[in-house]
Amino acid sequence: MTSAQDALIHLMIVAASSDSAMSEKELKRITALIDRLPVFESFDRSRLEEVANACADLLNGPDGLDRVVGEAVAALPPKLQDTAYALAVEVTAVDLHLEQEELRFLEMLRDHLSLDRLTTAAIEVAARARHRRLPA
Template sequence: MPSPVQDALIELMIVAASSDTTMTERELARIESLVGRLPVFEDFDMHRIAEVANACADKINGNGGFEEVVEAAIAAVPQKLQDTAYSLAVEVIASDLHTSQEELRFLEFMRDHLRLDRLTTAAIETAARARHRRLPDTLTQG
């Protein structure tokens, strides 16, 4: 049976990935990877990702736009998982190694609607940057 919480977490990742108007292959692969391996998605039917993504796109293109989708998704996420929701969004945005102004505004919008303190969100953002960092060219050349 589909979980509204899992769907909401996926919707937040979809909105995060498309907040700069384009969802890259790397971002989509990251979403699939996160859903496939994290305990919060442990009994999620992987075949439903496309269904949830398409429903999310329809909602975004509807009357309320992305703000309504984000607000509804956050409302569906229990307080205990709000840091998880923010972490998932940050992880998807960090995955393409470039953060646009639109993506930063999206994260700010999420921070404003989640009940998380600034220290927690800063720690989540720093950890994501550290996980996605690459070796500088000077270290890889020999």
Template sequence: MSLSPQDALVYLMVVTSAADTDMTAPELDRIAGLVERLPVFEGYDRLQLSEIAGQCVEAMSRVDDLEQILDEVLDALPERLHDTAYALAVEVAAVDLDLGQEELRWLEMIRDRLKLDRLTTAAIEVAARARLRKA
């Protein structure tokens, strides 16, 4: 299956949500909110979101290794969206401000595969924590 860049970003967010084996309502709400408001999704048919998310969940059930899905995502993403992809993954993972080892390992895998420098990824991570912190 060939993914559009926006579909690939949705896949990445869905897999990030499922990385700890628990897709929570706040994570799914965050995905929908990001698709609704971010410029990278301008022109994207938001009605497709549940269909694409469902396809991703189905794909996860068929593969033994999530790296196969990551390969498909990376094939669909132009390099100029690599930092955006990582930022979206971090945003979904950090929703509850409690990242487990599975989520941390998944983010590390994404970071390594996207070949983003450590300064960029650290800035993305700090910004997400600052945005999501509660009083």
């Protein structure tokens, strides 16, 4: 059984790698989120590599993506579903450009979570606002 913290990390990893490549910015954002968010306060940081490898093993197995998402969502209590979606959006939004694969992953995740469209839209708008830069 996957812990809720492991599930959140798995979803961030899948979000970051959904466009076939995890950028340095995405990796740094995942690490920063784990280091600063209250939901990860009790997470043993030394387990991060182990959790990431477990995610990769699941992804490379039969029905990889569906299995990772399904197991992660099943491990989350209802009150962390919006957190899971917010973390996935945060990781994909870090480079201010979402590829089609990232958009499809977020859509897939929305379909698995018990969140209304207004909540997911608010999370998406907030992430865009946090990542904006001043015009050049």
